[in-house]
Each structure stands twice: as C-alpha cells, then as structure tokens.
Amino acid sequence: MSDHHGSATAPTRIPAPAGVAPAAQYSHVVSAAGRFVAVSGQLPLDERGRLVGEGDPAAQARQVFENLRRCLAAAGAGFEHVVKLTYFVTDTAHLPAVRAARAAHIPDDRLPASSAVQVAALVAPEFLMEIEALAVVGE
Numbered sequence: 001m002s003d004h005h006g007s008a009t010a011p012t013r014i015p016a017p018a019g020v021a022p023a024a025q026y027s028h029v030v031s032a033a034g035r036f037v038a039v040s041g042q043l044p045l046d047e048r049g050r051l052v053g054e055g056d057p058a059a060q061a062r063q064v065f066e067n068l069r070r071c072l073a074a075a076g077a078g079f080e081h082v083v084k085l086t087y088f089v090t091d092t093a094h095l096p097a098v099r100a101a102r103a104a105h106i107p108d109d110r111l112p113a114s115s116a117v118q119v120a121a122l123v124a125p126e127f128l129m130e131i132e133a134l135a136v137v138g139e
Contacts, residue, residue, distance in 0.1 A: 010032075010080075011030050011112075012030065013027040013029070013030050013110065013111065013112075014027060014028060014029040014030070015028060015111070017029055023111075025099060025114070026085075026111050026112065026114035027112060029113065030084065030112055030113045031083075032081075032136035032138070033136070033138065034136045035137045035138075035139055036134070036136055037072065037081070037135040038133075038134055038135075039068060039071045039072060039075075039132060039133040039135070040071075040132060041086075041130040041131060042064045042067040042132070043064065043122070043127050043130050044060035044061075044063040044064050044067075044128070044129070045063070045067070051126050051127075054126055055126075057093075057098070057129070058100065058101070060094075060097075060127070060129055061097045061098045061101035061129060062101045064101070064129060064131050065101045065104065065105055068105075068131060068133050069105065071133075072133065072135060075135070075137070076137060077135045077137045079105045079106050081135040081137050082112045082133050082134070082135045083112050083134055083135060083136050084112050084113045084114065084115075084133070085102070085112050085113075085114045085131060085133055086114070086115045086117070086131065086133075087116040087117065087129065088117050088130045088131070089117070089118055089128065089129045090118070090120075090121065090122060090127075090129070091128070092116070092118050094129055095116060098129060098131070112133075
C-alpha cells in the first residue's frame with residue numbers, strides 16, 4: 001500500500017469535531033481534493049461471480065474488501081484514498097467481522113467517514129453484506 005499520509009494530497013480526517021462526541025470506529029469528517037472515485041456496493045463474489053463464505057460473515061467481509069481493493073486499484077486508487085465507506089448488512093451482528101476485514105486494509109489512524117445500515121435484504125438472500133466506497137485521489 002502506498003503511503004500518502006502527511007503529503008499535500010492526503011485526506012484530512014477529523015474524528016471529533018467540536019461539539020460532536022468522538023467516534024471510535026470511523027472519522028466524523030474526511031475532506032480531500034483531487035479526482036473523485038465512486039465504487040459501487042461490492043458483494044462477496046469471486047472473480048467468476050460465485051458466492052464466497054456462505055453463512056460466514058468473516059469470509060464474506062474479507063471477499064468484499066478484496067473486491068473493493070481491486071476496484072479501487074482499477075481506478076488508480078487504494079484504501080489510503082478512501083474518504084467514505086457505506087456498509088449495508090443484513091444483521092448488525094456482522095459488523096465486528098466487517099471491522100476486522102477493514103482493519104486488514106485500513107489502519108485505525110486513517111479511518112474514513114462511515115455509515116452502517118441494517119437492511120431487510122440484499123439482492124439475494126445468501127449475501128450478508130454489501131459495501132461501497134468513495135475515494136479521492138490527489139492529482
């Protein structure tokens with residue numbers, strides 16, 4: 001992973017804006033200037049479109065983050081450029097597995113802004129989560 005931390009193009013993270021309770025698992029505010037990259041919600045599918053980790057939130061989360069990594073790379077970006085993640089989970093009990101998969105790619109001192117939403121269902125019942133990313137790459 002390339003390290004842009006401290007450079008002029010690195011996103012600025014504000015985990016605790018004045019008057020807002022500090023966030024442990026995300027940054028309340030992330031700002032950046034550069035080229036915008038939007039990655040559609042990724043599902044736990046391998047390169048052939050087959051489900052990875054049936055019934056296993058940890059395996060599904062690892063596959064989703066690998067798919068996000070590949071999508072970001074295709075746009076010349078990495079997790080260091082991510083300014084926002086949105087998590088859609090069928091059960092909030094899956095969030096610790098999601099956080100563990102995220103930790104393999106994003107250090108705690110560079111957490112993006114985030115939203116986590118429990119949904120009644122995703123596009124198919126075997127999917128336990130879908131995660132989308134917004135990134136800004138400094139030019």
